Amino acid sequence: MGPFSISERDPWPLGSFTALDADSGVRHGVTTRGGPTFGTDATSQQTADAAAAAADALGLTGAAWARQVHGGTVLRAHEPGLAGDADGLITDAPGLAVLGRSADCPLVIAVGRRDDGTPAVGFAHASWRSTVRGITATMVAMLRDDLAIDPATITAGIAPSAGPCCYEVGEEVRTEALDRLGGDAARFFGRVSGRWHLDLWSANLAQLKASGVPTARVWGTDVCTICQGERFWSWRAQGDDAGRFAALIGIAP
Numbered sequence: 001m002g003p004f005s006i007s008e009r010d011p012w013p014l015g016s017f018t019a020l021d022a023d024s025g026v027r028h029g030v031t032t033r034g035g036p037t038f039g040t041d042a043t044s045q046q047t048a049d050a051a052a053a054a055a056d057a058l059g060l061t062g063a064a065w066a067r068q069v070h071g072g073t074v075l076r077a078h079e080p081g082l083a084g085d086a087d088g089l090i091t092d093a094p095g096l097a098v099l100g101r102s103a104d105c106p107l108v109i110a111v112g113r114r115d116d117g118t119p120a121v122g123f124a125h126a127s128w129r130s131t132v133r134g135i136t137a138t139m140v141a142m143l144r145d146d147l148a149i150d151p152a153t154i155t156a157g158i159a160p161s162a163g164p165c166c167y168e169v170g171e172e173v174r175t176e177a178l179d180r181l182g183g184d185a186a187r188f189f190g191r192v193s194g195r196w197h198l199d200l201w202s203a204n205l206a207q208l209k210a211s212g213v214p215t216a217r218v219w220g221t222d223v224c225t226i227c228q229g230e231r232f233w234s235w236r237a238q239g240d241d242a243g244r245f246a247a248l249i250g251i252a253p
């Protein structure tokens with residue numbers, strides 16, 4: 001089995017990372033177009049119902065989500081429901097999933113351990129705007145500073161999302177990335193047919209690595225939602241018709 005696979009299960013298919021499945025203290029999953037469709041509106045009943053269904057499918061008691069605003073803010077979630085305006089959430093509450101919604105944007109999910117072995121989890125919604133604001137590095141820093149997680153113990157998965165094969169961006173995106181992340185960020189951009197392509201997978205892997213997460217504990221999928229995303233919503237491929245899928249992770253109750 002590869003590092004990421006989709007299993008047909010009741011009530012709908014669910015993607016998962018082998019490395020996270022191996023951790024009995026955590027439950028996680030990536031929903032597909034065959035599962036509940038999350039709304040673009042974080043305050044909608046559709047989003048609330050889908051979040052509750054996804055948590056239930058994993059045997060978790062509820063899910064916390066955010067109004068994703070393409071910023072750099074990560075919040076700590078304490079209870080199910082809308083946690084606020086943020087592009088990342090962390091929690092150490094058993095049974096509570098933190099849930100990110102996407103149609104192309106990478107969702108990074110992570111679990112780490114304290115010295116006493118107890119876990120905490122988090123997700124980051126790593127759109128380009130949030131990536132250049134360091135959202136994934138901030139998630140790790142908050143797990144460390146607020147929840148006493150050692151970054152060296154973190155296992156992370158980067159869910160299916162727009163890949164470097166297809167994620168074309170304008171010059172202004174590259175300019176902002178270099179401004180905010182420094183000249184080193186130039187390596188995340190490639191030139192394809194006269195246009196820039198941004199590798200969000202590498203950019204977020206770099207943030208995890210720089211934050212002290214071992215590279216060997218970070219898993220991707222090689223599934224690009226734009227060109228091979230039959231099973232996942234893609235805003236670039238489907239436009240306004242695209243729903244949202246989710247990646248969620250929680251501590252086993």
Ligand SMILES: [Zn+2]
Nearest residue numbers: 165166224227
């Ligand atoms: Zn692609």
